[in-house]
Amino acid sequence: DSGVTQTPKHLITATGQRVTLRCSPRSGDLSVYWYQQSLDQGLQFLIQYYNGEERAKGNILERFSAQQFPDLHSELNLSSLELGDSALYFCASSPRGEGTEAFFGQGTRLTVV
Amino acid sequence: DQQVKQNSPSLSVQEGRISILNCDYTNSMFDYFLWYKKYPAEGPTFLISISSIKDKNEDGRFTVFLNKSAKHLSLHIVPSQPGDSAVYFCAASELNNNDMRFGAGTRLTVKP
Numbered sequence: 001d002s003g004v005t006q007t008p009k010h011l012i013t014a015t016g017q018r019v020t021l022r023c024s025p026r027s028g029d030l031s032v033y034w035y036q037q038s039l040d041q042g043l044q045f046l047i048q049y050y051n052g053e054e055r056a057k058g059n060i061l062e063r064f065s066a067q068q069f070p071d072l073h074s075e076l077n078l079s080s081l082e083l084g085d086s087a088l089y090f091c092a093s094s095p096r097g098e099g100t101e102a103f104f105g106q107g108t109r110l111t112v113v
Numbered sequence: 114d115q116q117v118k119q120n121s122p123s124l125s126v127q128e129g130r131i132s133i134l135n136c137d138y139t140n141s142m143f144d145y146f147l148w149y150k151k152y153p154a155e156g157p158t159f160l161i162s163i164s165s166i167k168d169k170n171e172d173g174r175f176t177v178f179l180n181k182s183a184k185h186l187s188l189h190i191v192p193s194q195p196g197d198s199a200v201y202f203c204a205a206s207e208l209n210n211n212d213m214r215f216g217a218g219t220r221l222t223v224k225p
Contacts, residue, residue: 042217090156104156
């Protein structure tokens with residue numbers, strides 16, 4: 001158990017809909033990362049928050065947004081969903097966000113039908 | 114842009130032999146490198162790391178080698194065990210930056 005909790009574990013939704021994925025980082029970790037893994041591909045970095053503020057942005061679509069709340073949990077919002085958005089979405093956390101190892105949650109499997 | 118590349122999607126080795134997984138990067142600002150292991154239906158787990166001030170880091174059966182001039186790192190697993198069968202991701206970051214970049218992964222199969 002990495003200490004990072006992601007909910008829900010599975011999500012099935014229709015095209016055009018909007019979903020919210022939730023991540024609770026390890027206790028004390030200030031940095032939260034979101035990654036997308038499609039069809040056995042590599043991990044694509046989406047976005048990173050540090051202590052409530054956006055720190056780095058990767059290949060995140062404009063239809064996607066994220067935030068980190070004062071209690072440090074984070075949410076990834078995906079809207080106007082398309083079939084190609086079906087993927088595993090991982091959240092990771094690290095203590096200071098300074099390039100040290102990140103600890104991953106078990107992921108949310110999103111299926112868009 | 115694929116700043117971290119793992120050009121071998123898969124690797125198969127015999128139990129007891131050495132597994133060598135390779136990773137190349139393009140961003141010379143990267144100064145911290147990590148390997149993660151991922152089993153099906155689980156999140157990646159940290160395996161071993163190396164900072165750019167070193168060229169080798171060893172932890173039990175796992176050794177990571179860094180060649181900064183070639184922008185190349187490799188993970189050696191000796192001896193390989195069937196339980197090592199997983200997808201291995203290489204990652205890189207700048208110590209004062211925060212967007213860790215991952216390679217596409219290499220699926221290692223260790224045959225008994």
